[in-house]
Amino acid sequence: MNYSQADATPNDDHILLSIRKGQDLVTQNDIPGAERFFLDALDQLSRAYRPRVVGFCVAILPAAWKDEAEDVAQDAFVAAYRNMPRFRGEASIPTWFFSIVRKRCFSAIRTFKREEQR
Numbered sequence: 001m002n003y004s005q006a007d008a009t010p011n012d013d014h015i016l017l018s019i020r021k022g023q024d025l026v027t028q029n030d031i032p033g034a035e036r037f038f039l040d041a042l043d044q045l046s047r048a049y050r051p052r053v054v055g056f057c058v059a060i061l062p063a064a065w066k067d068e069a070e071d072v073a074q075d076a077f078v079a080a081y082r083n084m085p086r087f088r089g090e091a092s093i094p095t096w097f098f099s100i101v102r103k104r105c106f107s108a109i110r111t112f113k114r115e116e117q118r
Contacts, residue, residue, distance in 0.1 A: 038084045041093050046077055049094065053077075053101055054065040060105040065112050072108045 053076060057069035079100050087096055 023069050046109055056101055076104040
């Protein structure tokens with residue numbers, strides 16, 4: 001699943017995010033109310049925090065894997081989208097999201113170490 005930020009204009013307000021399901025762009029018409037609210041929050045989170053998320057990944061990943069930070073950050077945004085039904089509202093969305101980012105970084109480290117051992 002690839003993610004890229006939509007360049008939404010007032011005329012393109014039907015586009016919420018450029019999250020692709022195969023070849024189909026997800027639009028507001030595809031999304032129920034609560035999910036639409038959450039996707040809007042994720043879109044805002046992406047726009048506001050993407051540089052911080054990548055920086056966070058760079059800080060956690062070992063020096064040899066710094067080039068993977070963007071991919072790990074992308075994976076975290078996708079994971080947040082997939083896990084939105086599990087969001088219980090016990091923490092703010094940024095707090096919840098950065099816990100996903102942290103977990104994805106540590107998961108990537110485990111994966112990289114396994115690949116190095118081969």
